[in-house]
Amino acid sequence: MEQTPSDPLDTALSGPQAAAELAAQMAAGGPPLATGTADKPFANMLCFSVYAAQLAFNRLYKQLLAPHGLTYLQYLVLVALAQAEDRTVGELGEVLFLESNTLTPLLKRMEAAGLVVRRRDAEDERVVRVALAPAGAEVVAQVECVPLDVLSALDMPLGDLQQMKAAIDRLGSELRKSTT
Amino acid sequence: MEQTPSDPLDTALSGPQAAAELAAQMAAGGPPLATGTADKPFANMLCFSVYAAQLAFNRLYKQLLAPHGLTYLQYLVLVALAQAEDRTVGELGEVLFLESNTLTPLLKRMEAAGLVVRRRDAEDERVVRVALAPAGAEVVAQVECVPLDVLSALDMPLGDLQQMKAAIDRLGSELRKSTT
DNA sequence: AACGATTAAATCGTGTACGACCTAAATAGG
């Protein structure tokens, strides 16, 4: 119901050469770019598919994490902190692709909730180091099974998911290259 | 730099049977679920790849749409409205996967900006119908080339993108099924 | 030692998202 495999122009095209292709198509009076039917207005837009999948992931994780008092982003922060002694705000930003203007309020909320500890680096007073608090480590242990629950809710072949992840990582990498 | 094809457990697994596989792996003392290295804490999490790709898409579109005074979501609304005479708030919510509590303030901002028109349905006073305003139609025409710009910034084969889109649509559909 | 440039966080304002709740209009049963 969600898929229309027979869609003639099912997805966006690729690369500079594909852009040229599309430009030619438009010049030839083809269908306007990035449009679909009234029923599925975004049938040709890869960006929308990613947007919709992200919404869906966020909602599902929200359900599973809410009982533990976590949001999805807070969960990601805990996972990142569980892999290291501590991380600076900047290091967290690098792995999460976020800036301090998003992380600082988030980390303060998490500190207020007793999940993490923030302290200035003694060597460089500009740097704030963030580490798991005991309660945070406890929650990490509690939610270790959450990704498992998510996976068990899906009915898709492993190979597809592996391929998809590699492709999406590549896509994200390409998109980040294009952003000044 | 972004990819590690040789990663032994490069992605999440799939389906109930995969969940069982993972459970067995954990019981056998395998690596904890959904964890990566300190360098790449989310190497095994498909959800993170989608999250990161969405962030990247949003940032790139933001750059391209800002000169036209649009946000990414406002752009999606305009695209949806360009495909139909008008749409009710509920219909917009269906195609965008959003609720009225998100759409109402958004649509009011867009109305204030002169992009859309909102009016109560005469037949059913509960319903609000949203249509493109002249300025909105003008902006739609101006941003028709934006997806083209995004595509031209990518260096990925068309086939990969087509496959990816189909797979991500499937993923979103499966995730939505799992959300109560 | 001094001072301009750089860097790391933080602050502020705007715009999504969404859970919880509310209001008004339409509809279903009696």
Next chain:
DNA sequence: CCTATTTAGGTCGTACACGATTTAATCGTT
């Protein structure tokens, strides 16, 4: 008819996300 329920939007509070700006600490050069 007339109330009970349902339905469509809307409001409110909280939490991301990010552009623009600010503050404070460090560095580089003299």
